Amino acid sequence: MPSDTDAPDGILLVDKPQGITSHTAVSRARRALGTRKVGHAGTLDPMATGLLILGVGPSTRLLTHIVGLDKTYTATIALGATTTTDDAEGDETTTADASHLTRDDLTAPMAALTGEIEQVPSSVSAIKVDGERAYARVRAGEEVELAARPVTVSRFEVLGFRPGVRAEVDVVVDCSSGTYIRALARDLGAALGVGGHLTALRRSRIGPFDVEGAPLADALPDGARALLEPPARAASRILPVALLDDERAANLAHGRRTIALEGERGLVAAVHGDRLVGIARAEGRRLLPVTNFPTGGAS
Template identity: 60%
Template sequence: MLETAPDGILLVDKPQGISSHRVVSIARRRLGLKKVGHAGTLDPMATGLLLLGIGPSTRLLTHLVGLGKTYTATIRLGVATDSDDADGSPTAAVGTAAADVSEAAVEAAVAAQRGAISQVPSTVSAIKVDGRRAYDLARKGEEVVLQSRAVTVSRFDVTGRDEHVVTVDGTDVAVVDLDVVVDCSSGTYVRALARDVGAALGTGAHLTALRRTDVGPFSVDDAIDLEDDAVDVRAALARPADIARRLFPVVTLDAIGAKDLADGKRISADHPDTDGPVAAVTARDDRLVGLVSVRRGLLRVITNFPTPTGANA
């Protein structure tokens, strides 16, 4: 009996210092499969939850990218960098000694970034400008002008505070480190939140740490260390049907209905009308056949998922 090719969603705890693309490369090597993608980039400095789509389940990534995110981070007030994080070069080191960085002042600056806001992404970002990545343009010294975007920050709370002195280019600078937790919509830049808090306080600011703990209903607590050779990566794959069930309503199909849907036919189902997605799974083996919408009692395919085949993918 042929072993089926790897297929599923992999929850990875990305370590610091490597890119999301590097994580994908490691997964390809360990699974012996080229078809691997990810939902939502993490900067090299950042750690935490990265969702990888493996094999046919890369088709699920479109529906994972837009999920809300939770981050923990440390914001350093008093020093600004050209990337808004610790990987960049200092552009200003005014410190905090001469500014009002009382708890009340910090809370006012943080509160201004909560809710539905308009945010200009960090210049050193993966956003494309005329087909080129903003970070590539910035690193070449070209001017980068990014448009503001609407994002939602449903939680932005300070959980800790530490006042101390750091040395920047040979000069001692008084800084305040703020530990924060952020719940936000997809597309929000926590680096930009730090930058804008620093601007509001007149101190400048950047991130010294960033960790993504949650993506939608998925937690980093359930993620694996992909660089640990003792981890069975294939066994860690979450089944497509299990992932879809956590995100969408489910309609169950018999064998005939599953085959007809896979063949592109519209089939009837006892389910309320909806634009979807609704996960269509098989009754016999709980396999994800497709994501569908429902109109007048008929299932219409949004995304189909192929029947598993042999391992030579």
């Protein structure tokens, strides 16, 4: 393992293949980068593929500001059956003939699932119920009913439709953090009266970060450090930038408030030269430290 002075620091985008867990992807990144300090900004189920954002070294502190960003998914929904998990990994619970459905039949129910909606998460989600994950309770044989929660689906559109007794719909979804695509599949099937479940899912975007060009999580090269996006650059993609002089940078680096300049409002990435000093909050004429990055990083 490297010493603290040469430990890797930054944001790493990887493309998770199907069949491995997000934890496995993190473990492989740790080996490729030579550090234990790797975290993620939201997992993907083993069935799903696509973008995982990993924080490495001090940049794990950026993940809390990334995890809540909006996301884009492409997915395939099978109409004509429900499952215990609302996806293809569960056992079928009901079946119906969906051969009468046309692409036009999807328009109204998909529109009803677009916008600010109340969504009931899948019972096998990672939401905690009395301190235990919902999926663990389901696996133990319990019936779990989760409360609806507000989410925003800004786009839910058909990319392709294949009719049949078990019709298939390819869709694209732009949504807020916390939206369950398998729940959209379930609710679309319910609205159409035939049941539905998810058969494929790929996350292509989280906020400004895109999966295009990201290396596969199970094939990270030995030179994976060169793929790290420095913290100052990554932070400037998700927050407004406050450019600090020496005095303001020293104050924030030591956990002290400093002067907020005109135009600095809300959360900002506090940058000094090419180094991320931290995340700060501008309130009136004060710039208050929220998250410090004592080692910083080049842009």
